[in-house]
Structures are given as structure tokens and as C-alpha cells.
Amino acid sequence: MSRRGLVSLTTRRQVRRSGGDLARAATQRLEATHDWYARLGAEERSWVALVAQAGIANFIEWLDGVAPADTRTTFGAAPSELTRTISLAQTLELARSVVDVVDERVEELARPGDDTDLRIAVLRYSQEVAFGAAQVYANAAEQRGAWDARLESLVIDAVMRGEVDESIRSRAAALGWGEVTDVVVLVGSSPVSGDDGGDPSTAVGQVHSTARRLGRPVIAGVQGARLVAVVGGVEDPPAMARAFAQCFAEGDLVHGPLVHDLADGALSAHAAVAGHVAAPGWPGRPHPVAADDLLAERAIAGDDLARVTLVEQVQLALEDHPSLLETARTHLESPGLEATARELIVHVNTVRYRLGRISDVIGYDLTDPHEAFTVRIALALGAILEDPSKSLG
The missing domain is CATH 1.10.490 (Globin-like)
Known part of the structure; x- marks a missing residue:
């Protein structure tokens, strides 16, 4: 009825x-x-x-x-x-x-x-x-989800291009990023991308789900075969990268350096993308890996920012300590401590002491193979820059 x-x-x-x-x-x-x-x-x-x-x-x-x-x-x-x-x-x-x-x-x-x-x-x-x-x-x-996804894509694109202006900050604020600081960018392979016929929102949704569990603000997007995540409120970048690792496909996961806020996010994003490109150059790389640990590989791959950073951190820093610079160059060309000592005409303990001082000054340990390789590349770049007839262009 x-x-x-x-x-x-x-x-x-x-x-x-x-x-x-x-x-x-x-x-x-x-x-x-x-x-x-x-x-x-x-x-x-x-x-x-x-x-x-x-x-x-x-x-x-x-x-x-x-x-x-x-x-x-x-x-x-x-x-x-x-x-x-x-x-x-x-x-x-x-x-x-x-x-x-x-x-x-x-x-x-x-x-x-x-x-x-x-x-x-x-x-x-x-x-x-x-x-x-x-x-x-x-x-x-x-409807809000679709709108937020469009906003998120715009913000990610702006961060990756280094174009975070007032309008982008406003869009980010609509996504809850008004006062977010301590930002890190993660770059890895996407488990789902539009290129393979999948729905990129699935990968982005996994990132958001992980961020909610961790209590961290995040903006994410899929760019080609890469998944990019911008995470805020980060205290320990390597630990945060490990926490998000399951959101990415197999392969390299690189985190950029910690920056103050979204406006500086391009610095972290540039390093992370360059590191993702160059990571295969280090066979023993960890997973995930810091972009700053790939400076040598990034420099070889053509990253000008990595080249400048290496020269500043190694070459210019050691120029203030001539004996350390000489020891670093000699040791990198010698088969061991004794050979370095003979070449420098000093006691082997003096070499050990100087290597320790080198580590204190530049943060790289020349007894570690990969760090020694990084210093070698830095000194090679510095030598090229010292010759006015050469250019890094």
C-alpha cells in the first residue's frame, strides 16, 4: 500500500x-x-x-x-x-x-x-x-577526492619544476600544507602508472594510507614511471624513506635532503630525481639510498648541482689544509697506507692521523671504497676547475 x-x-x-x-x-x-x-x-x-x-x-x-x-x-x-x-x-x-x-x-x-x-x-x-x-x-x-587529486598533481609538478609561488602555496594549504616544515622528497619507481594502463591513483592512495598511519602530511603523484612523495614533519629522512618503501615498486628509492618547507622542496626534489637516475652507478648502494650519498654518481651523470657541491665539500675544504689535500691525493693513487707513507716520506701513523683529520674536515672516510671514490671524483672535478682552459659546461 x-x-x-x-x-x-x-x-x-x-x-x-x-x-x-x-x-x-x-x-x-x-x-x-x-x-x-x-x-x-x-x-x-x-x-x-x-x-x-x-x-x-x-x-x-x-x-x-x-x-x-x-x-x-x-x-x-x-x-x-x-x-x-x-x-x-x-x-x-x-x-x-x-x-x-x-x-x-x-x-x-x-x-x-x-x-x-x-x-x-x-x-x-x-x-x-x-x-x-x-x-x-x-x-x-x-568530488572532493577528484578535486584534491588535481590540486595535488599541480603542487607536485610545481615542486618538481621549482616553481612554488604564492598560488602554489595556497593550493598546498587547501591540501593541509599551510604550516608544514621539515620536508623530504622521495623518488622511486611507481607500482602503477598510466603508461602501463594502470590507475596512478592506486599508487598515490597507498602513499596517503601510509602517511595517515605514520601521522605525517604528504603530497604524492605519479610522473611517468616514477612515484614522487613529498613528506612533511620529517625528523629522520632515512627512517621515513624506509617507512614508505612498500609504496614503491622494486628498484631504487632515493630520498632528497631535508629542507625547511615546501618552497625549498625543489632542492630536495632535484637531488632525489638526479639520484634516482644515477643510482645504478653504485653497485653496492643501500635501499633506500640518500641522494647526498650519490653525489659522485650524480656528478658523472651530468648533475651540475652535485658537481658544485662536491667541489665545495671536498676540494675547497681541503685547500685550507694543504697537507691533508696532498695526503688525500697521494693516498687515492697509492695501493695502501705504507705506500702513501713512503710517497709522502712520513711515518705510517702520520698517514693514519691525517686520514682521520680528512674525515673530520670533509665527512668522507678514505678507507671506505665508495667514499674514497666520491672524494676521487670531487678532486678530479676540482683539478679541472683549477685549469682555466677547461669547463664543466
């Missing part, structure tokens, strides 16, 4: 005549029973009141069989921003308040003998509206 058949025409007319009073009572109920409503701004309260009034009007139309229990009609009275202002749980409380107002007045609204049928109609309407509200929020979440 239809709702028209359950509730008499007399009762439906009485409900319609009382529509204005019911709408006012619903608004008063919101003010009296829900603290969250009182905390809203004036504009937001007016939106909610419109929804409550539209709910009463839609119930009357539904009861008369003129219209379905249409959440688009009910929630269409307010702008779509309402779903950002109040939660689904609060919206259901709103719907319950509207229903309760009608339910409490059933005795005065219904013709004698109609009260049970009217209560059943109210219950059915509340169920339909509750399901409809859930659908409204699901659709809003889907």
Missing part, C-alpha cells in the same frame, strides 16, 4: 497546513539540542536552517505522493560547502530533529485513528532520508 493510502487525505491536509509551524519548530529544536549548531557561524546556521525547512517541505510533498524523499531537494537548499561544514553524523542528527518534530505532533496532526499510520509514514521517510544523506556525503567525498 502506498503512503497516500496509509494516511488519510484529512491528515495530509492538516500536515500541509502546519508546514510553517513545523519548519520553525525544527529550527528551534536545532538551536536547543545541538551544541555544534550553536558553534556555527551565522551563514552556516542559515544553511542548516534552510535544510531543516526543506526537509519539512519535502516530507509534506512525499506524504502527498507528489515527490519522492529526495535528498537533492532537501540538501539543495544549501550550498555544497555544507558537507565540509557539518559531518555526516551531524547531518543525521539534523534529519532526526526534523523527524522528531513531526513525530511529537502526530496526535494534533492526525485525524482520529490516523496517528499510527502517520508515525509509520514518518519512520519510512526518516529511513529514506538517512540513506539519501549518506549518498550525498559519498558523492561529495568523491
Whole structure:
């Protein structure tokens, strides 16, 4: 039996005549029973009141069989921003308040003998509206997700290009990056990319899921075959890279250096991308690996920033200590400590001491094969720069 058949025409007319009073009572109920409503701004309260009034009007139309229990009609009275202002749980409380107002007045609204049928109609309407509200929020979440994904892609592109201006900062703030500091960029192979017919959002979603578990803000995107993640609030970059490693495909995962904020993110991004390109040049590289540990490989691959950094950290630093510079060059060309000592005409313990001082000055241990290789490349670059007829261009 239809709702028209359950509730008499007399009762439906009485409900319609009382529509204005019911709408006012619903608004008063919101003010009296829900603290969250009182905390809203004036504009937001007016939106909610419109929804409550539209709910009463839609119930009357539904009861008369003129219209379905249409959440688009009910929630269409307010702008779509309402779903950002109040939660689904609060919206259901709103719907319950509207229903309760009608339910409490059933005795005065219904013709004698109609009260049970009217209560059943109210219950059915509340169920339909509750399901409809859930659908409204699901659709809003889907639309927000699509919009956020576009914003995220724009921000990632700007970071990678080094073009983080005020408009990009504003877009990042919309993604929750207003005051985020201590930023690191991770670059690795994407498990899913558009190039192979997959959905890149799957890879990005995994990054976001991991970030929520770790309690860290993140912006992520897939660029070709690479997955890029910009992580904020980082204290230990290597540990953070390990925590996100399962989000990336097999292969190299490189983290850039720690930078202050998103505006400096291009420095970390440049290093991470250059490191990802050059990583195969170090057979014994760890996983994940720091871009700063790949300076030699990056320099060989053509990264000018790595070349300049190496010369500054090694060549220029050792020029202030001529005996250490001479020891470094000699040791790198010698088969061992004794050979270095003979070449320099010093005691082997003097060589050991100087190697320790070299490590203190430049941060590289010449007894470690890869670090010795890095220093060799740095000194080679420095020698080329010393010759005015040569150029790194």
C-alpha cells in the first residue's frame, strides 16, 4: 500500500497546513539540542536552517505522493560547502530533529485513528532520508577526492619544476600544507602508472594510507614511471624513506635532503630525481639510498648541482689544509697506507692521523671504497676547475 493510502487525505491536509509551524519548530529544536549548531557561524546556521525547512517541505510533498524523499531537494537548499561544514553524523542528527518534530505532533496532526499510520509514514521517510544523506556525503567525498587529486598533481609538478609561488602555496594549504616544515622528497619507481594502463591513483592512495598511519602530511603523484612523495614533519629522512618503501615498486628509492618547507622542496626534489637516475652507478648502494650519498654518481651523470657541491665539500675544504689535500691525493693513487707513507716520506701513523683529520674536515672516510671514490671524483672535478682552459659546461 502506498503512503497516500496509509494516511488519510484529512491528515495530509492538516500536515500541509502546519508546514510553517513545523519548519520553525525544527529550527528551534536545532538551536536547543545541538551544541555544534550553536558553534556555527551565522551563514552556516542559515544553511542548516534552510535544510531543516526543506526537509519539512519535502516530507509534506512525499506524504502527498507528489515527490519522492529526495535528498537533492532537501540538501539543495544549501550550498555544497555544507558537507565540509557539518559531518555526516551531524547531518543525521539534523534529519532526526526534523523527524522528531513531526513525530511529537502526530496526535494534533492526525485525524482520529490516523496517528499510527502517520508515525509509520514518518519512520519510512526518516529511513529514506538517512540513506539519501549518506549518498550525498559519498558523492561529495568523491568530488572532493577528484578535486584534491588535481590540486595535488599541480603542487607536485610545481615542486618538481621549482616553481612554488604564492598560488602554489595556497593550493598546498587547501591540501593541509599551510604550516608544514621539515620536508623530504622521495623518488622511486611507481607500482602503477598510466603508461602501463594502470590507475596512478592506486599508487598515490597507498602513499596517503601510509602517511595517515605514520601521522605525517604528504603530497604524492605519479610522473611517468616514477612515484614522487613529498613528506612533511620529517625528523629522520632515512627512517621515513624506509617507512614508505612498500609504496614503491622494486628498484631504487632515493630520498632528497631535508629542507625547511615546501618552497625549498625543489632542492630536495632535484637531488632525489638526479639520484634516482644515477643510482645504478653504485653497485653496492643501500635501499633506500640518500641522494647526498650519490653525489659522485650524480656528478658523472651530468648533475651540475652535485658537481658544485662536491667541489665545495671536498676540494675547497681541503685547500685550507694543504697537507691533508696532498695526503688525500697521494693516498687515492697509492695501493695502501705504507705506500702513501713512503710517497709522502712520513711515518705510517702520520698517514693514519691525517686520514682521520680528512674525515673530520670533509665527512668522507678514505678507507671506505665508495667514499674514497666520491672524494676521487670531487678532486678530479676540482683539478679541472683549477685549469682555466677547461669547463664543466
